[in-house]
Amino acid sequence: MKTRENKNGYWFYIESYAHLSIKKNDTLLYNPLTGKILTFIDNPLISQLMRRLALPQNMYTIHLTDRDLRQPDIRQFVQSVRDNFIGDLIDVSSCPIKPIQVHPIMKIQQDANILKKGTQRSIGEDIMAYLSDLWLYVNGNCTQDCSICRDAYRQFNFCTSSREKNLELSIADIKRIVEELPPGIPQNIHILGGNILSYAHLVNLLELIPADCRTSLYIHYLNADRHKEKIQHISKHNITLELLFSFPLIKEKAYRAIQALKEPGIDFRFSFSIRNTGEFEEANELIQLNPEIGATFHPLFDGTNIDFFSENIFVKAEEIERIKPSLKEVHSRGIVNPNYFGNLIIRPDGRVYADVNAPSLGKIQENSIFDILVKEVESGTSWRKVRKNVLPCKSCVFEKLCPPISNYNTAVGRFDLCSIRRQASQKKIK
Ligand code: SF4
Numbered sequence: 001m002k003t004r005e006n007k008n009g010y011w012f013y014i015e016s017y018a019h020l021s022i023k024k025n026d027t028l029l030y031n032p033l034t035g036k037i038l039t040f041i042d043n044p045l046i047s048q049l050m051r052r053l054a055l056p057q058n059m060y061t062i063h064l065t066d067r068d069l070r071q072p073d074i075r076q077f078v079q080s081v082r083d084n085f086i087g088d089l090i091d092v093s094s095c096p097i098k099p100i101q102v103h104p105i106m107k108i109q110q111d112a113n114i115l116k117k118g119t120q121r122s123i124g125e126d127i128m129a130y131l132s133d134l135w136l137y138v139n140g141n142c143t144q145d146c147s148i149c150r151d152a153y154r155q156f157n158f159c160t161s162s163r164e165k166n167l168e169l170s171i172a173d174i175k176r177i178v179e180e181l182p183p184g185i186p187q188n189i190h191i192l193g194g195n196i197l198s199y200a201h202l203v204n205l206l207e208l209i210p211a212d213c214r215t216s217l218y219i220h221y222l223n224a225d226r227h228k229e230k231i232q233h234i235s236k237h238n239i240t241l242e243l244l245f246s247f248p249l250i251k252e253k254a255y256r257a258i259q260a261l262k263e264p265g266i267d268f269r270f271s272f273s274i275r276n277t278g279e280f281e282e283a284n285e286l287i288q289l290n291p292e293i294g295a296t297f298h299p300l301f302d303g304t305n306i307d308f309f310s311e312n313i314f315v316k317a318e319e320i321e322r323i324k325p326s327l328k329e330v331h332s333r334g335i336v337n338p339n340y341f342g343n344l345i346i347r348p349d350g351r352v353y354a355d356v357n358a359p360s361l362g363k364i365q366e367n368s369i370f371d372i373l374v375k376e377v378e379s380g381t382s383w384r385k386v387r388k389n390v391l392p393c394k395s396c397v398f399e400k401l402c403p404p405i406s407n408y409n410t411a412v413g414r415f416d417l418c419s420i421r422r423q424a425s426q427k428k429i430k
Pocket residue numbers: 142143144145146148149159160161162193194195220222223
């Protein structure tokens with residue numbers, strides 16, 4: 001940084017691509033191009049300077065004098081900003097007119113708040129375009145007895161027979177739903193149960209789904225080595241199949257299930273529900289025996305494994321820096337929750353949810369999909385469940401950088417599944 005005496009001072013500016021967050025005396029700057037995060041915790045001098053930068057009339061550019069820059073905290077702050085390509089100093093002598101930084105104002109296409117104001121059908125019609133993923137729990141029937149049956153589906157996509165054991169969606173109701181959907185909507189249809197292979201209308205259902213929807217089926221490995229005819233039928237459709245695994249693993253059954261899907265050439269991948277490192281290792285053994293098959297792991301909170309969770313789920317600042325969320329993602333996280341936005345879940349009793357842990361929005365026997373979407377946009381809590389509305393995240397500078405709220409937050413019962421707040425308070429200037 002320049003240290004020679006400069007009577008005119010400097011313009012100090014923040015780049016238009018940077019993200020800035022100020023909460024009381026804490027400040028954060030983020031460079032989405034490099035992923036670098038700078039935090040200045042409990043530093044009133046820096047937060048004051050940042051507030052000046054953020055004033056609309058200043059447009060992220062302020063004047064700093066030599067005297068300002070001689071203050072160690074400001075000098076160190078400006079140096080970090082420059083070193084990380086988040087902003088710079090311009091000598092006023094070489095640029096007498098204040099430079100302008102134009103910062104993007106995010107306008108999420110068809111912002112939910114705009115829609116909320118729309119009362120006429122013509123505006124509301126656009127709501128249908130929001131529906132990206134439809135989750136059909138077609139039945140609750142299953143003869144297995146997995147201990148995780150009540151919990152797993154509340155945390156990630158998994159089968160469950162815990163409620164509505166003897167209920168199933170009628171094919172007439174599903175037909176009505178499909179007929180109401182405009183072409184190309186939703187992009188994805190997910191079919192889950194219970195044991196969907198015991199769903200009497202599975203074949204009809206697959207015929208009903210429009211060819212332009214991507215279809216995924218979810219079948220537990222304990223249920224996959226029977227119903228050969230249905231599995232043959234599935235193989236004729238352009239679908240992907242998630243083969244679900246929970247523990248303890250019955251290896252013989254797992255091998256049989258894998259074989260039953262490989263033989264007819266079904267496109268499938270493994271989806272593991274994992275509670276501890278032992279289960280993770282067992283899952284890996286199965287993957288190594290089938291290296292050509294893709295796999296996803298879903299940590300499962302069972303009330304006793306918070307240490308496993310803190311290792312595998314708790315977000316760390318370094319992870320955010322590695323993932324490098326784009327500026328668009330960062331801003332949109334202040335408006336909608338991508339984990340829920342666009343999703344509708346229909347349970348075997350016909351009740352519809354925007355997320356499995358939220359209250360029902362209606363019943364498909366009584367309400368149209370259109371009405372249900374309007375209800376979520378107007379008064380629902382899931383699609384717009386964002387960190388700026390919940391404690392302690394709303395008072396944390398990472399609020400828009402952290403991954404969106406998920407079902408894990410509900411399962412564990414807290415929003416701050418992170419190691420960041422502790423790290424930040426230990427390290428006041430990073
Ligand atoms: S296979 Fe799935 S639906 Fe059946 S008991 Fe196990 S978790 Fe529940």
